[in-house]
Amino acid sequence: MNRILSGCLIGTALFSLTPMAQAIDIQRWTTPQGSQVLLVERHDLPIVDYTVIFKGAGSTADPEGKSNIAAATAQLLVSGTTQLDEEQFNSKINDLASNIETGNSFEYSNVSFRSLSDANKLNATADLFNQAITQPRFDANALQRIKDQAILSLKQSESYPDYLASRELTRLNYPHHPYGKSAYQTVEKIQSIQQQDLVNFHKKNYTQNQAIIAIVGDITRPQAEALITRTLSNVSTHINTNTAAPKVEIIGGKRKNLPYPHSTQTSISMGLPVLTADDPDYFAMLVGNYILGGGEFDSRLMKELRDKKGYTYGVTSSLSAYTQAAPFTITFSTENQNAKDALASAQKVLADFIAQGPTATELKQAKDSITGAFPLRFDTNGKLLGNLMAVGVHNRPTDWFDTYNDKINALTVDDIKRAWQRKIQPTQLNIVVVGGKNSAKP
Template sequence: MNLLKLLLLCLGFVAQMAYAGPKIDHWLAASGARVYFVENHDLPILDVQVDFVAGTAYDPQGKAGVAALTQGLLDMGVQGMDETQISNRLADVGAQLSGSVDMDRASLSLRTLSAADKRVPALDILRAVLVSPQFPAEVFDREKARTVASLKEALTRPEAIASKAFWAAMYPAHAYGRQATPESVNALSRADLEAFYRSNYTAQRSVVTIVGDLSRAQAETLAQQLTSGLSTSSATVALEVPQLPAKSEQRIAHPAAQAHLLIGLPALKRGDPDYFPLVVGNYSLGGGGFVSRLMKEVREKRGFAYSVHSYFQPLAQPGPFEIGLQTKKTQANDALKVTREVLTGFLAEGPSAAELQAAKQNMVGSFPLRLDSNRKILENVALIGFYGLPLDYLERYAENVEKVTVAEIRAAFARQVRPENMVTVVVGGE
């Protein structure tokens, strides 16, 4: 019996270790940048990400597209180097530089070997990209033309048309609904990019995330060196809280064989207490693939769609809850009716005990895969840092999933997923 107790204790300890998140250090650099650091010497790799409060929601009125174009041109010419020289110098030390932009943030990420002869020149390039982008005229003209062409092409695709209409319907008077058009991008000038950079790429609007083979002291020096050359500014002004839209349905004609359906509303912000009840519940509704209710009812029982999904996209302000699917034009109305019926039933009942248990097992069991590399740790820690989530967020993830109840799911969905505020967009249906 004693041996059995010891074995159970050991198994419990191993389980706790399996779910333990990385130790995250946090400090404020002298520059004003917020810094998050995970020390990891398992591999001779260093990953660095710098996020700015400079996403597309911060496009000035009448300048839609400037945030994305600014981010895209950061590494295409800096003081003393053109885009080819930047690329060649990174290749010489085996480093990779990438970037992205979403509604809330603009990001630059660097992966490099941690040995000083590789790390130092790679970080020098990252610093140059951050503090001295030149936005060369010929590169600006080329990338603007490419962006305009891409936007025009997107206007022919039903999925892009649906997405554009969906966001505009959910956020009719909010920055999240502001979207670039060929006309808005074509009207931009180099001066617009330079002004956006000066206003938004500042130390106080930056978050530096460092993961890998470095000491705390080295990380402190690195973060300060990267951000000390950035301009300073006052505190970031928060985005407005979006007003919930009135219930609506929009039909857009399109010759495609498939109809594209989207249903949703603004529902969830980062750090909301309803986050875990909503995402755990959504696994059973439409986030769990073939075991979800929507997939069973829409695809398996009726064959209306190859795939149907639902998910929450939490942002700095309430981001969307979305249900989406594609179906034959002739089936669009029937598929929409069934989808709404499934959602109505879920809002009334929540998941069954068996569905909830399956959701928890999958989410907890797959969680270690979200932290099985430097890059994945970087992405998660950067998210924690940018949105100001608790430092033990990853460590307590499994615990927060496990304690969700059916009653909490029903209550959270009732608060955040309101049928009277849901918008529907159908592109290509009869």
């Protein structure tokens, strides 16, 4: 069965690389049609992992007044073609022992496949892949099915305080920016999607000049070039130029309390748009986030709110990076009667960290832990493919993996302190509290 992959992988890279026994040899070029290609040959297994990313085809491109156009378009690409209905399409993929999947995020959609490298299997999979991206059926019944699924998912999510807090924080962070569109979806907007909406979105956004191709596996460059020609045959070559997300207007210091009287727990989310993928402070912010709240039981927030004061079972901070400013967020839940004190404690931990920076011991522990995660980030073709996608989407240098570890280890306490002071003013974070009527009142 085809799956929809999460696109959040591309937005954030919280782990770095340790020195490698052998550098990752990325072959990189641009096709005559303007598609960027990143290839890593790995011949130890007879498998090829292949993805085409269409920049600008993410949820930020959803037409005003409608939700889930980008997601529905991507999902239905693998739900039948003009030549094959959904059952026939899946049957052919299964007969080849291959897999074709789609994914969707804020800024892009992608279509991927995994195939044996045997020429007959690979070419047959590539032909089905090409059918999917050039001749989608956009069947009305399949569309209604995924609309029903999206509506059910939305209704279920709205019963969880954590979701409500996250959604409201996105609205505060991005009230008028395309990054906030997903937080304004409604049943009515989802139900309003029509087949022609998908046809129009596909025609406009699935173009070769916006494509980024990442390939990992048992394939040479000449074979990869032939595969690209096969998979992108008849994909539109018209120039889609209006794909860049606008700059985020950062407005902080806002507060929203949402009653949730039927729960004994209060959910708290606080954050602000902070980091872009090409920010000079990228590494200092990521390592600092590990120390503050991304390092699980090693983090300051966990030690203070869980271990010392017993306010919560878990508290985390997260830091994403998009083309424009992505959110830094602190999230946790606590008993209603502790909400006000727990929020004040989290704010104090953040303020102290920004004012003083990490200790030398904290920094060393973070570096060791982050760099030690490399084997788990690149031990499969699929994981490497995801990292190649990030390099392509954010136009990072070809030696990104080879120099990552050195950049992490070169950081000093003062580097992190200065970066966090430049990026975040503790009193400017937007705050959402979802809980009982009296929880965490200002």
